Amino acid sequence: MRTPRRIAVFLSALAVASASSAVVASSAQAAAACYAGxxxxxxxxxxxxxxxxxxxxxxxxLCDMDLRNNTFYNGEPMDNKASSIKNNTGKAVDLYLDPATNGIxxxxxxxxxxSVPNMATVVPSGSFAGGNLDNQLSGIC
Incomplete structure (x- = not known):
């Protein structure tokens, strides 16, 4: 009789753990959503x-010309670390590779x-022409 009870307790604990991880996963996905505006x-x-x-x-x-002091939500530094962008605004956005240019x-x-799903496919103009924008973004406005 003890064995079936232990199995039942184990299965109950496993079900609770699975439900908890599902809640954590959906919360993480919700945090990454990019809404209108x-x-x-x-x-x-x-x-x-x-x-x-x-x-x-x-x-x-929606503007930040110097991303060097910003982090992603996970705490990782953001400058020169972006690989995709969603612009859900009603305005065009300028991307800058060097904040020292002060928007010039x-x-x-x-x-x-x-939206740009892969910044490696984007070829910039200006003084950085010839490369791509993957992990190069330093300012956005």
Whole structure:
């Protein structure tokens, strides 16, 4: 009689553990969603890994010209680490590879409602022409 009871207790504990991990997984997926009006930068291609949602500046624009002091939601440094972007705003967004240019050198423009699933396929203009934007982003506005 003890063996069936132990099996029942074990199976109950296993069911609770499985349910808990499912809740954690869905919470992590929800945190990476990019909603209407948001500009989201993802750590990996195809909108995977952690995310950074670009905050509004003093003008109300989703803009950050120096990503060196920012982190993805998982705490990893963000500068030169982005591999995909979702622009769910109604405005075009300029991408910059060097914050030292103070917005003078626009390297790529993402139009409104455009997404870039793999920054390695994007060839920039300006002084960085010839490479790609994967793990190169330092400013976005």
């Amino acid at each position: 948001e500009l989201c930068v993802y750590q990996h291609s195809n909108y995977t890994g952690s995310v950074f949602k670009v905050p509004a500046d003093s003008r109300g624009w 050198d626009i390297d790529y423009i993402i139009s409104w409602q455009q």
